[in-house]
Amino acid sequence: xxxxxxxxxxxxxxxxxxxxxxxxxxxxxxxxxxxxxxxxxxxxxxxxxxxxxxxxxxxxxxxxxxxxxxxxxxxxxxxxxxxxxxxxxxxxxxxxxxxxxxxxxxxxxxxxxxxxxxxxxxxxxxxxxxxxxxxxxxxxxxxxxxxxxxxxxxxxxxxxxxxxxxxxxxxxxxxxxxxxxxxxxxxxxxxxxxxxxxxxxxxxxxxxxxxxxxxxxxxxxxxxxxxxxxxxxxxxxxxxxxxxxxxxxxxxxxxxxxxxxxxxxxxxxxxxxxxxxxxxxxxxxxxxxxxxxxxxxxxxxxxxxxxxxxxx
Amino acid sequence: xxxxxxxxxxxxxxxxxxxxxxxxxxxxxxxxxxxxxxxxxxxxxxxxxxxxxxxxxxxxxxxxxxxxxxxxxxxxxxxxxxxxxxxxxxxxxxxxxxxxxxxxxxxxxxxxxxxxxxxxxxxxxxxxxxxxxxxxxxxxxxxxxxxxxxxxxxxxxxxxxxxxxxxxxxxxxxxxxxxxxxxxxxxxxxxxxxxxxxxxxxxxxxxxxxxxxxxxxxxxxxxxxxxxxxxxxxxxxxxxxxxxxxxxxxxxxxxxxxxxxxxxxxxxxxxxxxxxxxxxxxxx
Numbered sequence: 001x002x003x004x005x006x007x008x009x010x011x012x013x014x015x016x017x018x019x020x021x022x023x024x025x026x027x028x029x030x031x032x033x034x035x036x037x038x039x040x041x042x043x044x045x046x047x048x049x050x051x052x053x054x055x056x057x058x059x060x061x062x063x064x065x066x067x068x069x070x071x072x073x074x075x076x077x078x079x080x081x082x083x084x085x086x087x088x089x090x091x092x093x094x095x096x097x098x099x100x101x102x103x104x105x106x107x108x109x110x111x112x113x114x115x116x117x118x119x120x121x122x123x124x125x126x127x128x129x130x131x132x133x134x135x136x137x138x139x140x141x142x143x144x145x146x147x148x149x150x151x152x153x154x155x156x157x158x159x160x161x162x163x164x165x166x167x168x169x170x171x172x173x174x175x176x177x178x179x180x181x182x183x184x185x186x187x188x189x190x191x192x193x194x195x196x197x198x199x200x201x202x203x204x205x206x207x208x209x210x211x212x213x214x215x216x217x218x219x220x221x222x223x224x225x226x227x228x229x230x231x232x233x234x235x236x237x238x239x240x241x242x243x244x245x246x247x248x249x250x251x252x253x254x255x256x257x258x259x260x261x262x263x264x265x266x267x268x269x270x271x272x273x274x275x276x277x278x279x280x281x282x283x284x285x286x287x288x289x290x291x292x293x294x295x296x297x298x299x300x301x302x303x304x305x306x307x308x309x310x311x312x
Numbered sequence: 313x314x315x316x317x318x319x320x321x322x323x324x325x326x327x328x329x330x331x332x333x334x335x336x337x338x339x340x341x342x343x344x345x346x347x348x349x350x351x352x353x354x355x356x357x358x359x360x361x362x363x364x365x366x367x368x369x370x371x372x373x374x375x376x377x378x379x380x381x382x383x384x385x386x387x388x389x390x391x392x393x394x395x396x397x398x399x400x401x402x403x404x405x406x407x408x409x410x411x412x413x414x415x416x417x418x419x420x421x422x423x424x425x426x427x428x429x430x431x432x433x434x435x436x437x438x439x440x441x442x443x444x445x446x447x448x449x450x451x452x453x454x455x456x457x458x459x460x461x462x463x464x465x466x467x468x469x470x471x472x473x474x475x476x477x478x479x480x481x482x483x484x485x486x487x488x489x490x491x492x493x494x495x496x497x498x499x500x501x502x503x504x505x506x507x508x509x510x511x512x513x514x515x516x517x518x519x520x521x522x523x524x525x526x527x528x529x530x531x532x533x534x535x536x537x538x539x540x541x542x543x544x545x546x547x548x549x550x551x552x553x554x555x556x557x558x559x560x561x562x563x564x565x566x567x568x569x570x571x572x573x574x575x576x577x578x579x580x581x582x583x584x585x586x587x588x589x590x591x592x593x594x595x596x
Contacts, residue, residue: 060518133428148405150402153401154398154399154400154401155394155396155397155398156398156399158333158364158394158398158402159392159394159398159399159452159455161364161385161411162362162363162364162390162391162419163387163415163416164384164385164387164415164416165384165415166384278319312364312366
């Protein structure tokens with residue numbers, strides 16, 4: 001059951017290792033109570049931290065992160081205190097902010113008009129969340145595989161067959177885990193990582209279609225293995241096409257893309273990308289989930305007789 | 313309750329039949345013993361009857377259902393205790409029964425009552441994985457009763473159990489039969505078959521060699537003799553007397569009337585002896 005917390009762990013790790021959607025990477029340290037007006041101004045454009053004293057400010061800047069202090073000089077001017085290893089653009093950004101604050105230049109003074117593609121989400125974070133969503137769908141299949149191995153070890157499948165539960169009902173019941181876990185896991189993952197504003201019906205469509213292939217592989221691995229470790233190990237082989245697809249989409253040129261067309265994860269990744277960007281239409285979502293469904297249906301036709309026979 | 317006509321089954325779909333032209337009928341309320349050595353075709357026949365194996369050839373009717381077109385509802389009427397215990401090791405005894413009862417559409421028995429019936433009270437909350445082999449076997453046996461089966465399949469129900477528990481299991485089988493359950497008992501233990509069964513079938517190499525009641529078989533195949541030991545003038549005398557010949561019948565009466573009888577046994581055959589006589593094979 002510990003597998004159920006895996007999506008949550010993914011989400012926490014993603015939050016830790018990637019900048020948040022609304023986060024800025026620039027942090028400025030000011031002296032507490034020295035210039036409240038300036039502090040309010042900086043808060044519009046950066047994270048502001050306040051130090052109790054000059055000594056405390058010096059100690060804070062010497063810490064590992066890239067915080068930059070703007071401190072009062074001997075006369076009425078300010079000096080910028082850094083460790084020295086901060087990126088130049090961060091230092092320049094703080095320099096400019098200090099100058100703008102000094103001359104009281106606000107957003108309304110800008111003559112530039114902003115035109116945007118509307119991509120507000122950091123691409124690395126989107127990639128990580130997308131990967132984690134597909135990974136969660138594989139976990140659903142993995143749970144099915146482990147569950148069937150346990151049923152085989154306990155020899156309980158025959159007992160279930162001697163109850164009014166039909167074989168189809170038994171398979172459907174097991175498959176439910178392979179759907180519910182990815183759907184719930186993905187929703188938790190998206191909420192925790194700050195994607196609460198996207199279309200969750202799109203998410204549901206993409207996740208349910210993408211988990212079919214994992215469910216089928218989960219059944220086959222459960223049937224073919226008598227050992228939990230072997231079943232889990234074989235399920236991990238699914239990570240190969242998963243990571244291959246992501247690498248294909250992100251790193252390879254268009255001419256190489258057809259090499260990945262047979263992998264359902266490839267289409268899921270592309271569909272999820274639209275969903276996470278919140279710019280996919282229903283038509284596009286249906287297209288991607290339809291392709292995944294089609295490939296899964298082909299795999300089902302091949303594997304269904306083996307699954308049925310294996311569960312007898 | 314069960315009708316089997318010209319039943320054949322081959323595991324390789326060839327002419328090498330594990331079950332070969334088997335025919336029998338079981339009446340409602342009967343305890344029917346299916347006796348045979350390992351590999352005789354007992355389990356294959358039983359698995360076809362309960363739908364665990366697909367019917368290939370023949371006609372089989374179980375509890376009013378045609379096994380060729382098996383209906384899920386049929387399983388509300390039947391119960392099966394497997395030879396190899398098959399319970400969820402990660403669930404406790406009571407959880408196993410609670411889970412299984414939810415699978416049925418009919419009124420089920422109280423799991424606590426069943427736990428007590430098979431002597432597992434006090435251990436009902438222990439994970440089944442920690443049970444001994446005998447305890448698991450009893451839990452499997454208890455589970456087979458959860459739906460009050462009209463037709464009860466028992467595969468070696470007392471194997472691996474100590475004599476007192478085996479006696480308890482036999483009592484439970486008798487009680488359930490008295491309540492109306494029809495029992496299909498698969499075993500190679502002739503003592504249990506002798507004690508419990510109204511009729512037995514001997515199966516060897518996939519073929520039924522004989523079906524009859526244990527009593528009729530004993531009368532048919534047993535020797536009509538009595539072994540008697542008695543004391544005569546302080547000396548132990550042994551005699552074997554016919555229960556058919558008139559002169560020896562009179563001698564039996566004379567011995568009983570005049571001497572101190574030490575032991576007296578009729579020489580009826582055991583089911584195992586009859587089985588060997590009929591099939592030329594042992595029951596192991």
